[in-house]
Amino acid sequence: MQVATVNWLEHIANDLAEQGFAIEDNFLSPGEVDEILHVFDIHRENDRFKKAGIGKSDDFLVDKSIRGDYITWVDPKNAYPPVQRFLQKVEELKEYLNQTCFLGIQDYETHFTIYPEGSFYARHLDQFKNTGNRKISFICYLNQVWDHDNGGHLRLYLEDGPTDILPIAGRLACFVSSEIEHEVMVCNKSRYSLTGWMLNQKKELDFLINHA
Ligand code: OGA
Ligand code: NI
Secondary structure (H helix, E strand, O other), rough: OOOOOOHOOOOOOOOHHOOOOOEOOOOOHHHHHHHHHHHHHHHHHHHEEOOOOEEOOOOEEEEOEEEEOOEEOOHHHHHHHHHHHHHHHHHHHHHHHHHOOOOOOOOOEEEEEEEOOOOOOEEEOOOOOOOEEEEEEEEEEEEOOHHHHHHHEEEEEOEEEEEEOOOOOOOEEEEOOOOOOOOOOOOOOOOEEEEEEEEEOOOOOOHHHHHO
């Protein structure tokens, strides 16, 4: 019997092309997740997390009835080593998607995300059709102990109906930003992730000013 070996890059590219989204388990190992959670602790101790905004650019408007998460942007040049390693894998995926799917991705932006207990993010699209520059959304979950009772599912609204994805440690979810409406269901305990977008243009040079 021949078993086709499909690596993670092929798997994600195929699923994105065929269904507009992909789920990759064990994108990060348990050890890698642990190390990144330590970086969360450092940022939290330094009071770096801010209430996330909504609108065309982030931090535009803070509305708790739409989104309740707290974020801090990753500055790739000064990221801690475990975060650098995560970014390298994202970079690898970006290159692969450009080569195989001709997406023309130029850059990406990423933030650390915490949804406190009781918070959610109402149904939305990460990108208005044909405007702005977000091509592929990706979220890597970092919750080592999590089951259905904890809620916090990523609900994707697909043509065949909604599908729920549990935010378990090491799992990467990605989807076409302009096509897939989605929501984060109410979290019954704190939910951690790295959230990012692959962009079809370079991040603005005023990145640090806008995201400070
Ligand atoms: C977002 C978002 C989904 C998730 O930040 O835009 O939809 O599962 N996140 O955290
Ligand atoms: Ni979103």
